[in-house]
Amino acid sequence: MQLRDRVAVVTGAGGGLGKAHALLLARLGAKVVVNDMNAANADQVAAEIVASGGDAMGFGASVTDEQSVAEMVAAVLTRWGRLDILVNNAGILRDKSFAKMDLADFRLVVDVHLMGAAICTKAVWDIMRDQQYGRIVMTTSSSGLYGNFGQANYGAAKMALVGLMQTLALEGEKYGIRVNCLAPTAATQMTESVLSPGALTQLSPDLVSPGLFALVREEAPTRAILCAGAGHFARANVTLTQGAYIGNGSEAADRVVAVWDDISDRAGEVVPGYGFAQAERELASAGHDLPTMAVQH
Numbered sequence: 001m002q003l004r005d006r007v008a009v010v011t012g013a014g015g016g017l018g019k020a021h022a023l024l025l026a027r028l029g030a031k032v033v034v035n036d037m038n039a040a041n042a043d044q045v046a047a048e049i050v051a052s053g054g055d056a057m058g059f060g061a062s063v064t065d066e067q068s069v070a071e072m073v074a075a076v077l078t079r080w081g082r083l084d085i086l087v088n089n090a091g092i093l094r095d096k097s098f099a100k101m102d103l104a105d106f107r108l109v110v111d112v113h114l115m116g117a118a119i120c121t122k123a124v125w126d127i128m129r130d131q132q133y134g135r136i137v138m139t140t141s142s143s144g145l146y147g148n149f150g151q152a153n154y155g156a157a158k159m160a161l162v163g164l165m166q167t168l169a170l171e172g173e174k175y176g177i178r179v180n181c182l183a184p185t186a187a188t189q190m191t192e193s194v195l196s197p198g199a200l201t202q203l204s205p206d207l208v209s210p211g212l213f214a215l216v217r218e219e220a221p222t223r224a225i226l227c228a229g230a231g232h233f234a235r236a237n238v239t240l241t242q243g244a245y246i247g248n249g250s251e252a253a254d255r256v257v258a259v260w261d262d263i264s265d266r267a268g269e270v271v272p273g274y275g276f277a278q279a280e281r282e283l284a285s286a287g288h289d290l291p292t293m294a295v296q297h
Contacts, residue, residue: 001029002028002029003025003029003216004030005029005031006030007031007080007084008031008033008084009033009072009083009086009087010025010032010033010034010087010089011088011089011120012035012089012090013034013035013089014036014037014038014045017139018034018036018087019034019205020208021205022045022049023045023209024209024210025087026055030084032049032057033059034057034059035063035072036090037061037062037090039058042059043058044058045058046058057075057079063090063112063117063119064112065119066119070123072123073124073127077127083124083127084133084135085135086120086121086134086135086136086137087216088116088136090113093151093154094106094109094153097150101153105153106153108153109153109154109157110153110157113161114157114160114161117138117139117161121136124136125172125177128172128177132176133177134176135177135178135215135216135217136165136168136172136178137215138165138181139181140158140159140161140165141184142183142227143155144158144160144162144183145158161181162238165179165223166275170223178220178222179222180221180222180224180225181224181225182208182215182226183225183226183236184208184227185203185208185228185229185230186204186208187200187203187205202230203230207228207231208228210228211226211233239266239270240269240271240281241264241266241269242265242268242269242270243263243281246259
C-alpha cells in the first residue's frame with residue numbers, strides 16, 4: 001500500500017494501458033479517478049476497483065475539453081480534497097505516410113496527445129503547487145524518440161510531450177512536483193492492427209504498468225524517460241555531444257562538413273540539466289567566461 005492516501009487521475013483509462021495503470025495504482029493503495037471519453041467504460045473500471053476493495057470514481061470526459069477537465073478536477077477535490085498523481089495516458093492513432101496524411105488528422109493527433117496532456121496538467125498544476133507535492137507522467141513513445149514510418153503526427157506529438165516534461169520538471173522542482181515520461185510498448189486497441197497475435201500476447205499492458213510506480217512514488221525521479229514493454233525496462237536520454245568549435249569566417253560551412261565525425265562523436269556526451277546549457281557551452285567554446293545560468297522558477 002505504498003500509495004495509501006494518494007489520489008491519482010489516469011486519463012484514457014477505460015481499457016488497455018490506462019486500465020492497467022488504474023488497477024495497479026489502486027492495488028498500491030491510491031484513490032483512483034478513471035477518466036475516459038466513454039463514460040460507461042470509465043465507470044466499469046472504477047466499479048472493478050471498488051469491487052476489489054479499492055476506492056475509485058469514473059469520469060467521462062475528453063482530455064481536449066477544458067471545461068469537462070476542470071469539472072473532473074473539481075469533483076476530485078470535492079470527494080477527496082487533494083490530487084497527487086496525474087497520468088496523461090489518453091491518445092489516438094491516425095497512421096498514414098506523411099504524403100497521404102490529411103492535415104486535419106495531424107492536428108487531431110497533436111490536439112489529443114499534446115494539448116490534452118497540457119490541459120489536464122494545467123488543471124492540476126496550481127493544486128500540486130499549493131500542496132507542495134505532485135507526480136505527473138506524460139506518455140511518450142519510441143515513435144517520437146526515434147521515429148516510425150507512417151506516424152509523423154503521432155511521433156511529433158509524442159516528442160513534444162518530452163519537451164513539455166523537461167520544462168515542467170524544472171518549473172515544478174521547488175514545489176515538490178516531479179514530472180516524468182513513460183514510453184510504453186503494449187498491446188492495446190491502438191496496436192491490434194499492427195502487431196502479430198504472438199507479439200500482442202507478449203506485450204500485455206500489465207507488463208508496462210509496474211514501471212509507472214517508479215515514476216509516481218514519493219521517491220520518484222524527475223525528468224526521466226522510462227521505456228517499458230514485455231517486462232523489460234530501460235532509460236532513454238536526450239544527449240549532447242562534446243562537439244567541435246568551428247568559429248566564423250568564409251570557410252566555416254566547409255569546416256563543419258570536414259569535422260562532422262568529430263561533431264557526432266558520442267564519447268563524453270552529456271545529458272544537459274536545462275536547455276540553456278547548450279548556449280553556455282557554445283559561448284565558453286568561443287572564449288566567453290559565462291557563469292552558469294540559474295534556472296528560473
